[in-house]
Amino acid sequence: MEFEPKILAFCCQFCAYSAADLAGSMRLQYPPNVRIIRLLCTGKVDPLHLLKAFQEGWDGVFVAGCLEGECHFLQGNLHAKQWVNYVKKLLKEIKIEPERLEMFNMSAAMGTRFADTVREMTERVRKLGPSPLNSHRVTENTEK
Amino acid sequence: MIVAKRKPIDEIKEMLKPYQKILVLGCGSCVAICMAGGEKEAGLLATELAMAFELDKTPKQIDNLTILRQCDKEYIEEVKDKLKGYDAILSIACGVGVQYTAEALGGEKILLPGLNTTFLGATVEAGTWAERCRACGDCVLAEYGGVCPITMCSKSLMNGPCGGHEKGKCEVDRNRDCGWVLIYERLKKLNKLELLTAIHKPKNYGAVKRPDKIVHEAYQTPQITQIKEAK
Numbered sequence: 250m251e252f253e254p255k256i257l258a259f260c261c262q263f264c265a266y267s268a269a270d271l272a273g274s275m276r277l278q279y280p281p282n283v284r285i286i287r288l289l290c291t292g293k294v295d296p297l298h299l300l301k302a303f304q305e306g307w308d309g310v311f312v313a314g315c316l317e318g319e320c321h322f323l324q325g326n327l328h329a330k331q332w333v334n335y336v337k338k339l340l341k342e343i344k345i346e347p348e349r350l351e352m353f354n355m356s357a358a359m360g361t362r363f364a365d366t367v368r369e370m371t372e373r374v375r376k377l378g379p380s381p382l383n384s385h386r387v388t389e390n391t392e393k
Numbered sequence: 394m395i396v397a398k399r400k401p402i403d404e405i406k407e408m409l410k411p412y413q414k415i416l417v418l419g420c421g422s423c424v425a426i427c428m429a430g431g432e433k434e435a436g437l438l439a440t441e442l443a444m445a446f447e448l449d450k451t452p453k454q455i456d457n458l459t460i461l462r463q464c465d466k467e468y469i470e471e472v473k474d475k476l477k478g479y480d481a482i483l484s485i486a487c488g489v490g491v492q493y494t495a496e497a498l499g500g501e502k503i504l505l506p507g508l509n510t511t512f513l514g515a516t517v518e519a520g521t522w523a524e525r526c527r528a529c530g531d532c533v534l535a536e537y538g539g540v541c542p543i544t545m546c547s548k549s550l551m552n553g554p555c556g557g558h559e560k561g562k563c564e565v566d567r568n569r570d571c572g573w574v575l576i577y578e579r580l581k582k583l584n585k586l587e588l589l590t591a592i593h594k595p596k597n598y599g600a601v602k603r604p605d606k607i608v609h610e611a612y613q614t615p616q617i618t619q620i621k622e623a624k
Contacts, residue, residue, distance in 0.1 A: 296433070296437055297433060297436045297437055297440065300437060300440045300441060300444075301440060303444065304440055304443065304444050339437070339441055342402045342441070342445075343402065343441055343444055343445040343448060344445075344448060345444070345448075381448055382444060382447060382448060385447065385448060385450065
């Protein structure tokens with residue numbers, strides 16, 4: 250059976266979340282691997298949320314905010330980008346591929362881009378395989 | 394405030410290897426402000442370590458807790474019972490906090506440092522801290538327009554500049570401002586350039602006894618003088 254990655258998305262309500270809604274209205278098809286958490290702004294993303302997501306067993310995580318320069322809270326998306334880069338560094342330190350985490354930018358009108366983003370992330374994580382934490386847990390359970 | 398930096402994760406992991414039940418103890422004061430040892434960082438480090446040990450196939454129980462200050466007994470007292478059950482405590486306070494928590498716990502707990510304490514500094518912009526004081530115990534700021542030659546000059550020259558600066562940058566590190574150019578500019582702004590003509594004696598580095606201790610006059614052991622006089 251082919252590995253189906255579990256991907257968590259933190260989406261800003263003003264852009265990516267609306268873009269996801271639009272993708273639905275446009276009846277665009279995208280992989281069903283993603284689960285979305287709506288945020289008031291990606292500036293609300295805490296590095297602990299991102300790290301905990303990996304600890305909880307998500308294979309990939311992405312944060313999707315407004316286009317740069319168009320944040321409703323001025324710089325929330327830029328802060329989110331910096332935190333994403335910081336958490337990537339933390340993941341690298343403990344030998345989890347940093348590519349499993351990514352920051353994307355889109356506007357509310359970009360339903361197609363949202364679908365493409367989910368597709369890109371799913372393919373990327375599928376290639377990387379299950380999160381090292383998951384593969385470790387699976388082997389442990391099989392051994393038992 | 395005291396500014397610190399997290400130790401490399403491999404060094405922390407190596408220290409924690411022999412222990413099973415670990416508590417990451419954060420400190421909510423200086424190190425929380427410099428984003429190295431506060432509540433958020435304690436949570437992050439505990440999560441990161443838990444994942445790292447799980448990946449190494451040696452899973453450990455790693456919890457986290459943050460108190461307001463690790464350099465005051467009162468705050469350590471409050472959580473004393475909670476700390477009892479752990480094999481080791483990884484303190485992410487400054488060096489003072491690590492040592493003092495161990496002392497306050499009667500020296501019976503293993504306290505490990507999660508940070509490297511670096512300097513006394515100020516927040517120059519969000520997320521950036523810079524050194525401003527060497528805690529020399531004999532402040533000379535009045536003579537230099539409020540810019541410390543000991544801290545700001547790479548060579549800690551009392552009588553400068555050395556002549557190695559270029560466009561206001563230091564010869565030791567061209568990315569660093571020359572402390573003596575800063576002193577000159579400040580004195581010029583204050584209209585006190587004449588202070589530069591003074592020749593300063595070598596610095597008294599013995600002003601502070603290491604390790605030093607200060608007892609406030611109001612808190613010294615009281616002498617019962619009245620009774621003595623009556624006798």
